[in-house]
Amino acid sequence: MAQDHHDDGPSDVALRVKALESLLVEKGLVDPAALDLIVDTYENRIGPRNGAKVVAKAWADPAYKARLLEDATAAIAELGFTGAQGENMVVLENTATVHNLVVCTLCSCYPWPTLGLPPTWYKSPPYRARAVRDPRGTLREFGVELPEGVEIRVWDSNAEIRYMVLPERPKGTEKLSEEALARLVTRDAMIGVGRASAP
Amino acid sequence: MNGIHDLGGMDGLGPVLREANEPVFHGDWERRVFAVFIATIVGGLFNDDEFRQARERLEPARYLKAPYYEQWLLAIQRLLDEKGIIKKADIEARMKKLATGAA
Numbered sequence: 001m002a003q004d005h006h007d008d009g010p011s012d013v014a015l016r017v018k019a020l021e022s023l024l025v026e027k028g029l030v031d032p033a034a035l036d037l038i039v040d041t042y043e044n045r046i047g048p049r050n051g052a053k054v055v056a057k058a059w060a061d062p063a064y065k066a067r068l069l070e071d072a073t074a075a076i077a078e079l080g081f082t083g084a085q086g087e088n089m090v091v092l093e094n095t096a097t098v099h100n101l102v103v104c105t106l107c108s109c110y111p112w113p114t115l116g117l118p119p120t121w122y123k124s125p126p127y128r129a130r131a132v133r134d135p136r137g138t139l140r141e142f143g144v145e146l147p148e149g150v151e152i153r154v155w156d157s158n159a160e161i162r163y164m165v166l167p168e169r170p171k172g173t174e175k176l177s178e179e180a181l182a183r184l185v186t187r188d189a190m191i192g193v194g195r196a197s198a199p
Numbered sequence: 200m201n202g203i204h205d206l207g208g209m210d211g212l213g214p215v216l217r218e219a220n221e222p223v224f225h226g227d228w229e230r231r232v233f234a235v236f237i238a239t240i241v242g243g244l245f246n247d248d249e250f251r252q253a254r255e256r257l258e259p260a261r262y263l264k265a266p267y268y269e270q271w272l273l274a275i276q277r278l279l280d281e282k283g284i285i286k287k288a289d290i291e292a293r294m295k296k297l298a299t300g301a302a
Contacts, residue, residue: 012294013269014228019293020276021235023285029242035234042233043223084237105207107251108267117233119221123267126216129209141215156207159248 047116050081051164052185054091054114055196056178059169068166069093076114085162086113092155093166094192099146101139101154101192102163103131109157111164115190122191132156142193165192173199200252203259225266232268236275245278253278 024030054076058065068075072089076082089111092100104110105128110118121127130138135152139145146152155163167189173181176199188194206212224230240250253274254262262270280287 013266013272014226014231015294015297016276016290017228017231017235017272019290019297020272020279020285021231022297023289023293024235024239027285029244029284030235030238034238035231038234038237039224039230042237043230103207106204107254117223119218120225120267121215121217124215125206125209125263126212126214128206129212130215131207133208133210138215159251 042112042117046112048114048185048187048190049182050079050116051111051114051187051190052182053079053178054081054164055166055185055190056182058091058166059173059181060178065166072164081113083113085109086111088160088162089114090155090161090163091166092153092163092192094168096168097150099139099150099152099192100163100165101131101135101152102157102165103128103154104157105129105132107157109159109162111162114164115187119187139193142188144194165190167194167196170196170198200255202255203257203262204255224268229266229268232272232275236271239275239279244284245275245282249278250274 021030021032021035025032054068057079058068064075064078067078068091072091073087075091076086076089092102094100104122108118108123110122127138132154135154136146139152157163167185169181170184173184176184180199184197184199186194186197189196224233236250239245240247245253254270256277257265257270257273261273265273276285276287276290279285
């Protein structure tokens, strides 16, 4: 991060948030215990392992996959993953001929309940600018080389909809359990900048 | 409203840089900004659309250069100031106190 080189320096920002927090607490507008719980939840409890469970279940259970592609919000809620930034989910299926890629050009919209908070690169100007202009080149930077015949569909998040990619199931995984399948699902694969890992 | 946040398709911003370990937060101040954001938005002090627009109203050069969670902090500060909930001057007075160890 550029914070070490910013004009105001990290100390100004750290001091500013400390001042804001202390005023909010003083006025009774926020509960300090709730603040710590929020941090713990988003730093330690919510993350891409949730999305991986959704993907593994879709790979293992065709009826679930159909529900997921039809109404992702409801299908994801079946596994208990609900909440802020997951209210209107759409799941996009990658196939041998179609590759989906998710971005938020205007902002940093991302499906928190299934993927957690977004990585810094997802929120950065270069990714937001280039994912829509040169998706094939952007994917190459992530180590994903797609054959010319594969159509790339780029999905730009809006104020309401949050997208998640259902990656292709890797070959040779027919006998794996759902738990073992989930371990092959990477965060990048669910954004569309990667593939699921080989077994 | 158009503006610097409308980055789709812009050339010249360089390669996508990825971090080695991709920490969720890069320091305790980021944790505090995130927590204050959730607490204030859930508390109804502002809504998502107001928050997004407050970020979009940041000065363009600062929008591009400021660390992500600093954008959030400045947006929260601006919204609370505009709504008269906590004035920016009060935040800055508190910062001075904290810096001198008086609070």
